[in-house]
Amino acid sequence: MKEVLSGNEAFARGAYEYGVKVVSSYPGTPSTEITEHVAQYDEIYSEWATNEKVALETVIGASLAGRRAMTCMKHVGLNVAADPLMTVSYTGVNGGLIIVVADDPNMFSSQNEQDSRHYARLAKVPMLEPADSQEAKDFIGIALEVSEKYCTPVLVRSCTRISHSKSVVALKARNTPPIFEPENDIKKWVMVPANARVRHKIVENRLDKLSDCADTGRLTINPVEFRSEEIGIICAGVTYHYVKEAMPEASILKLEMVYPICFEKIKRFAEKVKKLYVVEELDRFIENELKAAGIEVEPLNRSVCGELSVDEVRKLFGKSVREPAFDPRQLPARPPNMCPGCSHRGMFYAIAKLKLFAAGDIGCYTLGLLPPLSAINSTVCMGASIPMAHGMDKATDGALARKSVAVIGDSTFFHTGINGLLNSVYNAGTSTVIILDNSITGMTGHQPNPGTGCTIKGAPTQKINFPKLLEAMGVKNIRTVNPFDPDECIKVLKEETAKEELSVIVTDKPCIFADRSVIKPPFYVDVNNCSGCTICTRLGCPAILWNKEEKRAFIDETLCTGCELCVKVCRFNAIHQRG
Amino acid sequence: MKDINILMIGVGGQGTVLSSDIVCDVALAGDADVKKSEIHGMAQRGGSVVSHVRIGAKVLSPVIPVGEADIVISFENMEFLRYPEYAGKNTSLVVNKYRIYPPSVAGGQETYPAEQTEETKKAFKEVFEIDAMKTATAIGNSKVAGMVMLGKLAALLPFDADLWRTVISKKVPPKTVDMNLAAFNAGYQF
Ligand code: SF4
Ligand code: SF4
Numbered sequence: 001m002k003e004v005l006s007g008n009e010a011f012a013r014g015a016y017e018y019g020v021k022v023v024s025s026y027p028g029t030p031s032t033e034i035t036e037h038v039a040q041y042d043e044i045y046s047e048w049a050t051n052e053k054v055a056l057e058t059v060i061g062a063s064l065a066g067r068r069a070m071t072c073m074k075h076v077g078l079n080v081a082a083d084p085l086m087t088v089s090y091t092g093v094n095g096g097l098i099i100v101v102a103d104d105p106n107m108f109s110s111q112n113e114q115d116s117r118h119y120a121r122l123a124k125v126p127m128l129e130p131a132d133s134q135e136a137k138d139f140i141g142i143a144l145e146v147s148e149k150y151c152t153p154v155l156v157r158s159c160t161r162i163s164h165s166k167s168v169v170a171l172k173a174r175n176t177p178p179i180f181e182p183e184n185d186i187k188k189w190v191m192v193p194a195n196a197r198v199r200h201k202i203v204e205n206r207l208d209k210l211s212d213c214a215d216t217g218r219l220t221i222n223p224v225e226f227r228s229e230e231i232g233i234i235c236a237g238v239t240y241h242y243v244k245e246a247m248p249e250a251s252i253l254k255l256e257m258v259y260p261i262c263f264e265k266i267k268r269f270a271e272k273v274k275k276l277y278v279v280e281e282l283d284r285f286i287e288n289e290l291k292a293a294g295i296e297v298e299p300l301n302r303s304v305c306g307e308l309s310v311d312e313v314r315k316l317f318g319k320s321v322r323e324p325a326f327d328p329r330q331l332p333a334r335p336p337n338m339c340p341g342c343s344h345r346g347m348f349y350a351i352a353k354l355k356l357f358a359a360g361d362i363g364c365y366t367l368g369l370l371p372p373l374s375a376i377n378s379t380v381c382m383g384a385s386i387p388m389a390h391g392m393d394k395a396t397d398g399a400l401a402r403k404s405v406a407v408i409g410d411s412t413f414f415h416t417g418i419n420g421l422l423n424s425v426y427n428a429g430t431s432t433v434i435i436l437d438n439s440i441t442g443m444t445g446h447q448p449n450p451g452t453g454c455t456i457k458g459a460p461t462q463k464i465n466f467p468k469l470l471e472a473m474g475v476k477n478i479r480t481v482n483p484f485d486p487d488e489c490i491k492v493l494k495e496e497t498a499k500e501e502l503s504v505i506v507t508d509k510p511c512i513f514a515d516r517s518v519i520k521p522p523f524y525v526d527v528n529n530c531s532g533c534t535i536c537t538r539l540g541c542p543a544i545l546w547n548k549e550e551k552r553a554f555i556d557e558t559l560c561t562g563c564e565l566c567v568k569v570c571r572f573n574a575i576h577q578r579g
Numbered sequence: 580m581k582d583i584n585i586l587m588i589g590v591g592g593q594g595t596v597l598s599s600d601i602v603c604d605v606a607l608a609g610d611a612d613v614k615k616s617e618i619h620g621m622a623q624r625g626g627s628v629v630s631h632v633r634i635g636a637k638v639l640s641p642v643i644p645v646g647e648a649d650i651v652i653s654f655e656n657m658e659f660l661r662y663p664e665y666a667g668k669n670t671s672l673v674v675n676k677y678r679i680y681p682p683s684v685a686g687g688q689e690t691y692p693a694e695q696t697e698e699t700k701k702a703f704k705e706v707f708e709i710d711a712m713k714t715a716t717a718i719g720n721s722k723v724a725g726m727v728m729l730g731k732l733a734a735l736l737p738f739d740a741d742l743w744r745t746v747i748s749k750k751v752p753p754k755t756v757d758m759n760l761a762a763f764n765a766g767y768q769f
Contacts, residue, residue, distance in 0.1 A: 004603040004613060108618050132614070132641070165616040165641040166603055238641070245639040310644040322646025325666040325702040331657070332681040332689040334590060336626035367624070372686065537686055542625050545680060546687035558721075 005169045007162035010133035011072070011100055012037030013169065014140025015044060019177025021067035021095070024049045024058040026415065027444035028074030029109040030163040031102035035072050036447070039456045043174060048447055048456050051382070051415040052077035056084045056099065063097040063153075064189065066180035068144055072100040075116045076381065080416065082119065085153070087191050089123045090199040092151035094183045096144035102158040105281050106307040111362070111381065113305065115282040120155050120259035124203050126210050127155040127259040128221075129237040133167040139256070142221065148178070150206050157258065159281070161238045161307070211260040221256035224269055231317075232273030234266065234286060239308055243279050246313035261289050270295055279316065281308045338367045340543040341519065341561030343438050343483045343509035347407075348375040349539055349569070350489035351434075356497065357404035359392065361385035361412045364442035364511070368407070372538045376407070383408070383416025389431040390424045401431045402497055408433065410451040411441035414464070424502055425474045432496045432503045436483070437466055440514035452514065466506045477503035484509060484565050512561055520562030521579040525554050529574035536566040536575065580611055582635035583736065584643045586665045589628050589654030590679050591619070594725030597750065598654075599630035601729060602736075604746045606634045609738040616641035625682075627661060634736075651703070652732050654711075654725055655679050657696045672703040673731050677712040677724065707731055707769070714765050723755075723762035730766020740767060 005013065011034045015023060023046040025035040039046045049055035055071045062069035073081060078101045085099070101119070104110040120127035126146055130139040136158065143154040187195050228249045235243045236255040243252060253269045255261070270276045275298045278287040283304055290297050300316050311321045338345055348368040351358050352375040360366055360376035361384060369376035378388060389406035408417045413435055421433060441447040448454050453463035470478045477499060481492050496503035510518060522543075525536075532551040536544050543559035544566060546552075555566075557578065567575045585602065589595030599615055606613035616631045631643045646667030653659035653674045659666075666672070683689040700706045709731055715724035726747070733743045744760055751759045 002607060004600075004607050004615070160618070161616055161641060164618070165614060166600075167614045167638070167641065168607055168612060241639040241641070245644070309642055310640045314644075321644065322667050324646055324664045325668060325670060326663045326699050328663045329660060329692070329695055329699075331660055331692060331695075332683045334625065334627045334658075334661075334681045336591075336624040337682055339624055364624075370682075540682070540686075542682060542685070545685040548687050 001171045002168055003171060004166050005133045005137075006033065006164060006166045007130070007133050007136045007158055008033035008164070009037050010136035010169050011140060011156070011158070012041070013171065014137040015070050016041045017137065017172050017174055018141040018144050019068050019175045020044055020070050020144070021177055022059055022062035022069040023047070023071065024055040025072040026050070026052045026055055026077060027441055027447045028077045028102075029444055030104060030160045031072045031074045031077070031100065031158070032444045032447070033163070034100060035456070046456055048449060050450060052081035053084060056081040056088070059097060060084060060088050063093045063095045065095070065182045067095040068177055069095060070098045070100065070140070073102070074110065075101060075103045075114050076110060076112065077101070078116055078119055080382070085119065085123050088153050089125050089203055090191055090196055091189050092199075092202070093147055093153055094180050095178070096147040097153045098140065098143045098147060098156055099153060100156045100158060102160070102163045103282070104160050106160070108160055111379065113282065115285060116155070116157055117258055117283070117285045124207055125153050125155055126150070126257055127157055128256060129157045129258045130162060130256070131237055131240045131254070132162070133165070133169045136162060137169055146210075150210060152206055157237065159238060165238075207260050210257075211262050212264070222262055222265055223254055223256070225252045225254070226272070227251045229272060230274050232269055232276045233279055234269070234276070234290075235279045236286065237281070239279055239281055242308050242310050242313045245310045246319065247317060255286065258286065261286065261293075263293050263295070266290065266295060279308070279313060335370055336367060337370060337540065337542050338364060339512060340541050340559045341512045341563040343507060343511060344368060344436050345373070345539055345541060346483040346486045346565050347434060347436060347489050347507055348373045349486050350493055351375045351405060351407070353486070353490060354493055356493065357392075357400065359385045359388040359404065359406045361408040361417065362443070363409035363412050365407060365409055365436050370540065372540045382412055383420055386417055386420035386424060386433055389433065390420070390427070390429045393429050393431040398430050398500055401429075404431065405493070405497065406431060406433045408435055409442070410435065410437040410439060411449040414450050421475075421504070422473060429502050430500050432493070432505065434505045434507070435466060436507050438507075438509065438511035438514060440511045442511045442513065446511065446513040466508075470504050470506075475502060475504050477501055479503065479505045480508055481505055482509065483507040484563055484568065486565070486568055518561070521577055522557040522560035522562055523555055523564075523567060523575050523577050524557060525552065526574050526576055527552050529572050531572045531574070533572065535569050535571065539566060539569065541566060580634075580636050580737070582633070582638070583650070584648045585632040585634070585650045585652065585732070586643060586648040586662060587630040587632060587652050587654070588658045588662060589725070590658065591624060591626050591628055593628070593654045595628045595630060595654050598725050598729045599632050601743070601746055601750050602632050602732070604750065605738050605743055608742055608746060612636060612638045614638040614641040627658060629662060650732065650735060652728060654728055657692055660692065660695060660699055666703065669704050671705045671707070671735065672700060673707045673709065673728065673735070674700070675712070675724070675728055676708055676710045709766065709769055711766070715762055718758065718761050718765060720758055723758055726759045726762035727766035730763040731769050733763070734767050734769070
């Protein structure tokens with residue numbers, strides 16, 4: 001049977017067909033849907049972990065126990081999991097262990113554009129890169145085989161154009177999953193220096209073998225399509241399709257294992273073509289490997305920023321591209337915005353009103369940076385808000401702590417925020433931390449987390465109680481506020497930032513997707529009372545519109561969720577509820 | 580089969596993603612190869628959504644090259660202006676008359692680019708303007724406006740209308756099948 005599947009659905013299907021038993025991941029665009037789709041297969045145990053390091057360590061345990069295991073993350077997630085990755089390379093595996101990492105060239109929804117291929121070289125583990133959904137599924141099988149045969153974790157690299165593209169996939173039944181006896185082997189699994197020194201040699205040896213055998217035996221990957229002998233192009237992943245469409249005359253060597261590189265095969269290919277090029281997205285990874293191995297590569301004037309495309313490849317080889325029908329113009333932007341009824345909006349309104357410096361974090365609430373709220377002043381990585389505010393506090397002997405806050409969501413707090421807060425408590429910080437607890441991981445599409453009260457499968461589970469947790473951590477000033485009451489938020493913010501002690505303010509209203517029961521009948525603006533003061537439009541709620549001609553606000557009732565925030569800021573009693 | 584490139588553009592919540600999924604399933608059921616590439620950012624939060632759908636005997640890149648869209652379908656009145664690079668001289672435009680105001684327009688800082696929209700339509704080979712919201716509301720649910728648009732798109736593609744109806748019946752929530760089919764039929768006859 002054939003189906004049109006996204007790359008992410010295909011990765012999940014691969015895990016199913018090739019007998020994976022355990023999947024543990026933390027959501028991150030564009031990788032999130034892999035684990036969501038895995039959760040639909042009852043044969044696989046799946047979970048949302050609190051972060052990528054925990055997820056990888058969980059599947060290392062599953063592998064040690066003798067089962068096939070997989071974790072999925074985005075490129076910046078691999079940074080968080082980098083610590084166990086470097087050492088699981090040394091221990092090797094028992095059951096097959098794969099890490100799917102999804103890069104985001106062009107940064108459609110990421111804070112940087114890093115190229116995960118460097119991690120394969122850094123950790124000295126093989127990396128496979130599929131070019132479409134069929135391969136996404138198939139490569140899970142190949143990766144598991146490589147993992148077990150060579151006793152290594154295997155990285156499978158995706159990118160937004162693989163994960164969020166769809167193409168035709170032939171489905172098969174689930175293989176009987178291989179089961180290995182759990183390993184109790186101290187020399188292999190206890191990485192003290194004496195054991196690790198031995199394992200390092202094994203790792204180097206493994207890499208040599210992998211680069212030799214990559215085109216023989218069971219692993220018939222890295223295929224060559226021989227056409228003209230004038231031009232030979234080496235490429236990998238989705239770029240293969242760009243190259244094939246743009247350069248149908250060229251000979252192509254498609255690298256399916258992008259690390260370690262199979263130099264023998266490339267040398268044979270290079271001998272048969274007059275000019276050898278490497279076309280790759282982001283860094284000059286393959287090109288530099290080839291140059292270091294003494295293989296001559298023709299230079300291409302290619303940017304290492306952003307995505308490739310058929311047109312970009314055509315241009316690289318001096319071919320013309322078609323003219324667009326019309327010119328790009330200056331258009332009103334349609335940025336993503338916090339939803340109507342979002343429980344973060346009121347707190348951001350209060351922060352902006354008090355002109356506090358907000359050390360932000362990664363989540364829906366990062367959108368608080370957009371006008372008219374413009375309430376976020378820094379965003380670096382998951383969990384950075386609390387330590388950054390702490391650093392600002394210490395650097396200014398508390399002065400900046402009186403005028404700033406750290407803002408973090410519940411999921412991000414569990415991810416890496418909790419460590420930062422412990423650090424502030426321990427080191428007697430005096431900053432103010434706001435935990436915007438909306439009981440869900442909103443940004444990536446509403447995945448449950450330890451604050452939600454259910455698992456990935458919707459099964460009920462322990463729900464973390466923030467005030468109790470904070471108390472146990474030694475936080476003395478703990479305040480819970482209603483984020484839909486800006487006056488209360490302003491009052492509490494003033495009080496807590498003034499204290500020369502650490503404070504944590506928790507908001508406790510759910511994301512409108514976490515609990516649909518919070519949606520109430522919509523509000524409308526009574527034009528007779530509206531003074532045109534624009535206070536409500538400064539909330540940035542997408543449901544509140546401005547009528548230029550009449551200089552009055554009005555509410556799109558199809559969008560309004562009845563959150564009551566605008567009612568609380570209107571000083572003219574102009575906003576009323578329907579029904 | 581002749582290759583067909585369709586660029587589908589909308590605003591989060593308009594059903595652009597579901598519609599493009601349906602096109603893919605119809606193409607596969609119609610024995611074609613198909614690929615789709617999608618950027619949906621944070622679609623639920625009112626952002627721009629764009630899907631590239633490519634149908635043919637053998638599709639390579641999942642992204643449409645510059646100037647090579649055969650059909651641009653814009654689920655909102657101005658959104659096609661955002662992707663000038665994919666339309667060429669031979670591109671048809673299917674556009675919804677319905678406007679959704681971007682935040683800066685809703686907030687009164689910018690104006691809706693109504694003139695530009697009209698002006699740019701002249702660059703296309705042919706233009707089909709559909710009042711999908713009105714049609715959908717007449718059928719009884721504004722939410723099926725996207726399905727009206729899809730009906731018009733279907734009429735321009737070489738697949739049997741019944742094939743579309745079968746796929747739609749499978750893809751939409753069971754309770755909404757009749758409503759969606761009515762919307763599809765209305766669009767198909769537009
Ligand atoms: S998804 Fe939830 S948290 Fe995110 S912007 Fe919307 S309401 Fe707010
Ligand atoms: S009550 Fe006001 S702030 Fe809340 S969703 Fe409706 S219009 Fe927006």
